[in-house]
Amino acid sequence: MEFLKVLLPMLVxxxxxxxxxxxxxxFFGFIIGSISGYALQGKNKPAKIIAGAYIWVIRGIxxxxxxxxxxxxxxxxxNTDISSETAGIIVISLNSGAxxxxxxxxALQSVDPGQNEAGLCLGLTNRQxxxxxxxxxxxxxxxxxxxxxxxxxxxDTAILSVIVVNEIxxxxxxxxxxxxxxxxxxxxxALFYLVIISILMIVQxxxxxxxxxxV
Amino acid sequence: xxxKMRRILSFIVIxxxxxxxxxxxxxxxxxxxxxxEGKVAKTYTEDGSIEGALEGVExxxxxxxxxxxxxxxxxxxxxxxGYDMDFLNELxxxxxxxxxxxxxxxxxxxxxTTSVAKGKLDMALAALCATDERKEVMNFSNIYYDSGLIxxxxxxxxxxxxxxxxxxxxxxxxxxxxxGTASHIYAQKNLPAESIEVHDxxxxxxxxxxxxxxxxxxxxxxxxxxxxxxxxxxxxxxxxEEFNNGQAPYAIAVSFDTSEEYPELVDIxxxxxxxxxxxxxxxxxxSKWFE
Numbered sequence: 001m002e003f004l005k006v007l008l009p010m011l012v013x014x015x016x017x018x019x020x021x022x023x024x025x026x027f028f029g030f031i032i033g034s035i036s037g038y039a040l041q042g043k044n045k046p047a048k049i050i051a052g053a054y055i056w057v058i059r060g061i062x063x064x065x066x067x068x069x070x071x072x073x074x075x076x077x078x079n080t081d082i083s084s085e086t087a088g089i090i091v092i093s094l095n096s097g098a099x100x101x102x103x104x105x106x107a108l109q110s111v112d113p114g115q116n117e118a119g120l121c122l123g124l125t126n127r128q129x130x131x132x133x134x135x136x137x138x139x140x141x142x143x144x145x146x147x148x149x150x151x152x153x154x155x156d157t158a159i160l161s162v163i164v165v166n167e168i169x170x171x172x173x174x175x176x177x178x179x180x181x182x183x184x185x186x187x188x189x190a191l192f193y194l195v196i197i198s199i200l201m202i203v204q205x206x207x208x209x210x211x212x213x214x215v
Numbered sequence: 216x217x218x219k220m221r222r223i224l225s226f227i228v229i230x231x232x233x234x235x236x237x238x239x240x241x242x243x244x245x246x247x248x249x250x251x252e253g254k255v256a257k258t259y260t261e262d263g264s265i266e267g268a269l270e271g272v273e274x275x276x277x278x279x280x281x282x283x284x285x286x287x288x289x290x291x292x293x294x295x296x297g298y299d300m301d302f303l304n305e306l307x308x309x310x311x312x313x314x315x316x317x318x319x320x321x322x323x324x325x326x327x328t329t330s331v332a333k334g335k336l337d338m339a340l341a342a343l344c345a346t347d348e349r350k351e352v353m354n355f356s357n358i359y360y361d362s363g364l365i366x367x368x369x370x371x372x373x374x375x376x377x378x379x380x381x382x383x384x385x386x387x388x389x390x391x392x393x394x395g396t397a398s399h400i401y402a403q404k405n406l407p408a409e410s411i412e413v414h415d416x417x418x419x420x421x422x423x424x425x426x427x428x429x430x431x432x433x434x435x436x437x438x439x440x441x442x443x444x445x446x447x448x449x450x451x452x453x454x455x456e457e458f459n460n461g462q463a464p465y466a467i468a469v470s471f472d473t474s475e476e477y478p479e480l481v482d483i484x485x486x487x488x489x490x491x492x493x494x495x496x497x498x499x500x501x502s503k504w505f506e
Contacts, residue, residue, distance in 0.1 A: 013408075072422065072426075075426060075428075076426070081426070081427060081428060083428075084412075084428075162415070164412045164413070164414060164419075164423075170413070173325075173394065173413075173415075174394070174413050176325070176329070177324075177325035177328075177329075177394045177395040177399065177413075178348070178395070178399065178400060178403060180328065180329050180332040180333070180352050182329055182333070191231055194227070194230075194231075195227070195231075198223075198227055202220070202223075205220075
């Protein structure tokens with residue numbers, strides 16, 4: 001088990017990068033997804049079309065191709081440089097944003113229209129209705145799905161290894177390449193992911209139970 | 216703890232232990248070789264003559280196709296050509312062995328060295344450097360081509376103060392290397408981990424340097440020289456002296472398992488290399504591929 005002394009620190013190093021990109025990605029993805037999801041269920045036609053087009057592109061191109069595109073092609077088009085981590089955050093944000101759009105749209109639409117009418121009767125403006133009456137219950141409804149997306153995002157970061165982001169999967173590959181320990185590296189690496197995501201799944205279960213109790 | 220939670224956790228623990236056990240037991244995948252009763256020819260064992268010494272012997276050979284001009288693809292994108300391919304041909308002419316499956320197997324450097332280390336391939340020719348690390352897991356013939364590592368920079372975008380490999384030890388510059396190569400081994404041993412970018416293939420490493428995404432690239436000198444010579448409009452140039460020369464010259468890799476099956480194999484290869492040097496074949500190869 002001597003090899004673990006070399007491999008585990010590498011995996012932990014990779015974990016820091018994985019978490020950084022996942023958290024940043026979900027954060028920006030949530031902002032993008034909220035705007036897009038709101039547009040999808042709203043009445044503004046142009047906004048709906050733009051949001052629809054965005055989701056169509058993201059769902060229509062494999063994540064790995066998106067990553068290669070952002071890292072290698074965008075810099076040439078924009079005549080600037082984009083680092084691996086930045087490209088990773090951009091890709092993950094855009095990708096999770098598309099799926100979060102659906103979550104947001106569903107949550108906003110599932111709030112009883114009666115709430116909206118009650119707010120109008122009370123003389124509230126549309127914006128006040130949105131922020132004080134619609135968003136709070138909608139947000140609570142979104143939380144389990146958002147957390148689910150977070151778990152999916154953590155696994156998606158593995159793809160970023162192709163644009164040389166030193167996340168967990170890349171660390172596994174780097175170690176395997178020089179140690180020739182194919183079986184050990186990939187098995188330990190897979191278990192590493194499994195343990196982390198299992199912990200998150202348990203946390204998710206707890207959150208879901210707490211929400212059910214409150215509502 | 217809830218019953219369901221307990222069940223999930225015990226499942227994870229069992230799964231984990233099972234996989235750990237599996238790892239511990241599985242020590243080096245032994246591949247069942249095709250019945251190769253063809254031992255080394257009598258002519259060798261009796262006179263030391265290498266003509267046809269491996270007649271009837273079948274060997275699986277691997278390369279990468281990723282290192283011009285030693286092993287790379289022709290313009291059609293599918294024919295493997297290069298110094299090593301011609302060299303392999305010459306060895307076959309003298310020694311008489313056949314290549315398993317009729318063709319040389321192709322994979323990237325990390326997969327290639329791992330395959331030989333695990334005995335999944337008998338032999339590999341791909342401008343392979345006989346490094347100390349690799350010698351622990353496979354055998355090497357004598358050197359057939361001398362080489363060293365070199366660093367390449369982007370003429371326009373790399374920091375001007377980089378004039379040799381020693382500058383990289385400060386960790387202030389990003390360095391690209393190809394996974395599994397001698398450059399990767401060198402970088403991992405000598406340079407700060409945060410400054411290294413490990414690319415799956417040298418193609419993305421070159422591309423990254425051309426775009427200025429990295430400051431420096433380390434690769435074998437012949438490969439970089441060939442790239443710079445043939446890539447039109449390249450921004451790359453080599454700086455500094457060749458280094459790591461003791462660890463970087465090319466030799467034929469032979470797996471430990473194959474050496475066990477044919478104990479004389481490495482000696483035979485060495486004698487063949489000697490003969491090819493004496494009869495001018497290697498000089499001819501040098502002129503053909505390096506003008």
